Every structure is written in structure tokens, then in C-alpha cells.
Amino acid sequence: MKKLLIGLGLVAVLVGAGAFAAAGHHRGWMMGKMLDARISKAEDLIQATPQQRAQIEQSKQVIVEAFKAKAQAGRQNHGQLMSLLTADTLDQSKLYAIANQHAQDLQDLAKVIVPEIQKIHDVLTPQQRKTLADHAQQMHDQHQQGGFGGPGE
Numbered sequence: 001m002k003k004l005l006i007g008l009g010l011v012a013v014l015v016g017a018g019a020f021a022a023a024g025h026h027r028g029w030m031m032g033k034m035l036d037a038r039i040s041k042a043e044d045l046i047q048a049t050p051q052q053r054a055q056i057e058q059s060k061q062v063i064v065e066a067f068k069a070k071a072q073a074g075r076q077n078h079g080q081l082m083s084l085l086t087a088d089t090l091d092q093s094k095l096y097a098i099a100n101q102h103a104q105d106l107q108d109l110a111k112v113i114v115p116e117i118q119k120i121h122d123v124l125t126p127q128q129r130k131t132l133a134d135h136a137q138q139m140h141d142q143h144q145q146g147g148f149g150g151p152g153e
Helices: 002-022 026-045 052-084 092-123 124-144
Strands: none
Touching: 026 052, 026 124, 052 092
């Protein structure tokens, strides 16, 4: 079960990471291309059918749009946060309000993302999910060993 969640989490993380970056312009375009390449590679790895690829693409678009909207709201709150942090007197209640709003935003985001992950889960076979989970675990292990500029390098 843990490997299954890791595999599905991999898809969500890939989509989410690309979506955060997609909120920007040039950098977002580059990250979007990298995201598309990684998702395509994952689809190839599990030999996804055209129907499965269509569902993954549709879910990716929904998730990307949700992250873009979240990033837009975050940019709007940035000025308010900077004003609070640079004021002569720190207003903790306003900082807590921002933190609470951020927590609510994340919960709202989860309400969009989780159903899309469910759709991807449901369209994949158990073997495909296991393949994704195994690949995610392998990638995690490589990161833990410092294979990508981590502590060991």
C-alpha cells in the first residue's frame, strides 16, 4: 500500500511541481516542458493506453490550473506579508490570519487535487500502479543516497 501511495504521489508531485512553476512566465514554460516530459516518461514506463493518457492529461490540466490560481493568490498576499514583516511593530494576529488563510487555501487545493488523483488511480491497472510505485521508490532511494547533488556529493 505504501508503494502505491508513493507511486500516485509521484504523479501528483510531478504535476504539482510543474504547476507551481507554471504560474511564472519563462521559468513556468520551461518547467511545464519538463513536467510534460516526466509525465510522458512515466506513461511510457507503465505503457499507458491512449485512454489512460487522456485521463492523465485532463487531470494534469485541472491540477495545473488549481496551482496557478493558488500562486496568483499567493502573489497578491506577498505585499501584505512584506508590510507586516517590515513594520515597526509586528502584528502577530495578522500573521496568524495569513497563516490560517494559507492553511485553508491548501485544504481547498487538496479538494481539487485529490479527486484528480483518484481519477488517475482508477484508470490505471494494479500492475501499472505497482510499476509507478517501484519507480518512485527507486528515485527516492537515489535521492537519499545523494545521487543528485545531495549530502553524499
